[in-house]
Amino acid sequence: MAKLTRRGVLIGGAVTGGVLAGAAVLGVGFLSTLDVKGQTPEVNDDGSVNLNAWLAIAPDGKIHFSIPRVEMGQGVYTSLPMLIAEEMNLPLDADITVSHPDSLLPMHTNWALGLQKRNEDISGPIDWVGKRMVALLPFIGTGGSTSIVDAFLPFRQAGAAAREILIQAAAKRWGVDKAVLFTKDGAVVNTTNGARLTYGELATDAAKERPPSTLRLKDKADWTLIGKPVKRLDLPAKVDGSAVFGIDAAMDQDNLLFAAIAHAPVFGATVAGADTGKAEAMDGVEGVAVLDKAVAVVARDTWTAKRALDRVDIRYNMPQGPLLNSDMVSEILGEAISAGAHYIHRDDGSADAVLQGGTTLEADYETPFLAHATLEPMNATARITGDLAEVWVPNQSPTIARFKVEESPLNPAEITLHTTYAGGGFGRRVEGDFTADAVQVASQFPGKLIKTIWSREEDMQHDVYRPAGKARMRAKLTESGDIEALDIVIAGQSPGAQFANRNMPFGGDSKSDHSRVEGAAEFPYRAANVRVAGADVDFPVPVGYWRSVGHSNNAFFVESFVDEMAASARQDPMDFRQRLAADHVRFAPLLTRLREVSGWDTPAPAGVFRGCAIHESFRSFVGQVAEVRVEEGGGIKVERVTCVADVGTYVNPDTVKAQMESSIIFGLTALLYGEITLEDGRVVQGNFDSYDMTRLAQAPHMDVYIMENDHAPGGAGEPGTPPLAPAVANAIAQARGERIRRLPISHSGLYAI
16 A cells, blocks of 8 residues: 555556656646756756766866765666767866765656656656656655666766867857867867866857757767776775765764664564663763664764664564474475466466476576675764754665654754765665664754664674575477477565655555566576566565676576476587577577687586576676586586676776676675574674675686677676676586575585685
8 A cells, every 4th residue: 555645646657557656746847947958057056067967177177976876785876977978079187076966856766766667768748747746745765776777878978968069169169160179088179279168168158059959969889988998996995995985974073973773583573672771881881772673872982882782672573373394395486386366467368277287397496695895884864953863874875764764753954965885775774764764863862973883793694685585497498499388487675665665655566566576487498388487485584786786596507497398308518508599689699609708518527517598687688608517515616607798888898897797706605605594583694704795715716708789788786796606607507417496505405615
């Protein structure tokens, strides 16, 4: 049931199809006043000029980019400025700074997330209204591998608009026709006499200009930045230590206090009360905040706060009914598959009827809960004084973070939200819980500046986890190895519905959540009959978006089973894929390239076995070949991963390669070690000693190749993770003759070496 709030009306109107009704309420005239382009220049109080909503130039030529996507290691503080700079012929080796804007502006909305469409595809009256309804919030977020997808057109248009007003300003200053002017290396040049004016010299004049209604974008053949490797603008600060992450924010301010927090350890429990006397008696302790589901100690330093927190005797109201254990999770997932009454996401042909005549293959696969385990634990810094609130937080959505600030019992009327660098995100920092903690703690100490930091144990045991999943795969093959029928049922929780219920002013439908079957429902191979269904399961465990979300489960399910089908058909797994994907416009050339660069047809080194997998996610297509050494006692070493990525038109190839390598390591960690287990309703794992990571010694050699084509941009941050697990699992199957159907590999008696 949707919450009937102003936000609910606004967002609901945009994303549930009621946009025309929303427009009728708000008025088309009002909606037309929203600036969703951000191309209008303005002069700032310090004399600098915003040539557009993303770029400011000072009279001395210093340049600042306001990038409304959080930099959490994926390189958006370089790739997004590249789009603007390309159209302006602006070199990125100048005096440049980059930060996330503090204000929430309509043109900074992530349309690809809010409308689930590329900007190039947003057209017509319904989209016109929908875009402005979403911009009313505005909905700003970083996730779903959408940063380049969303920005590719509007950021270039903003750069082109800035270029044109700079040329117009130069033409007026020189008294010449703008047709004789061009831009180069951050300046406007006069072709008649070679005269040159830098952008800094022209910025104030340009602020008086307005861009033409029709903008000409550069042809791909003329690009000098897009598609070329560019040094990352954020690296110098990260190397010299001047970069400010959330955990560093406001450290230079006087009277900064620190809070250590403990949440109710059992899912569904609440705080019944707390004996705080021993903690409050300690030197350096400012006080104790008792919240609904947590208790926090505020002190003059983190160590004191943490020691004092250990002295608080917290009492909890426990949830009713039996407490969840890991063995129950597996059993309940299996029961949900067998129970029927599934939500059908794809039903081509008559798969169920064909399979009634008998199947040639059937297999169950299973994956566990996984934590995000970001290097920087959850944290936020807040101060609420009177009607004013100021918050520093490494978040993936300042819109959601602001919602949580607004929920302060002090009801601040004016909110300043600073988005800092994030030490890893992976979907975790789009949540509002850690911001809410900081705000609720600060609300009990008005006027105090308090940094609330989750310990690693709190971070691990109170995450929003990647859902555990189970899949039942059934297939019938023809004698020639064609897929006559394929039936897939996937059971798990709904991250989409839970996310909406926790963070947004409207709920989601858990039964129809497509993220449960994403990647499986888009089965890319030729098959006569295909049915894909989802089975909704409700656990007290909170789940959310984890790097590649459902794709990380479903690629393992599907691509492992594809290998099983290839083996049943007595065909080489690469041959099998190429034959059944021969008509796929993206995967056919990708598989050809993958086969070539991986050396698939050459003998593997002695004792090494190869496995392959492909997967589409976030508008991109990735294939991987893993080379794995398996020892007799069960030790495995992934020695090499060859990755071919088709992300369409790319911006910075160095970033794409880095993200693919990062995704491979991320996926390898999940395959080798990743598992959150439950005992008596709480998470067992508490730190990296019990939730292990891939070490340098286990990291494979990685070769990444990017496909060259003119397709629209796809995402790069997540698509490299899904194929890794099935590629390695398929290689292990080649070596041992036994299939891995449950992750991590320890369930098959294997271990990393």
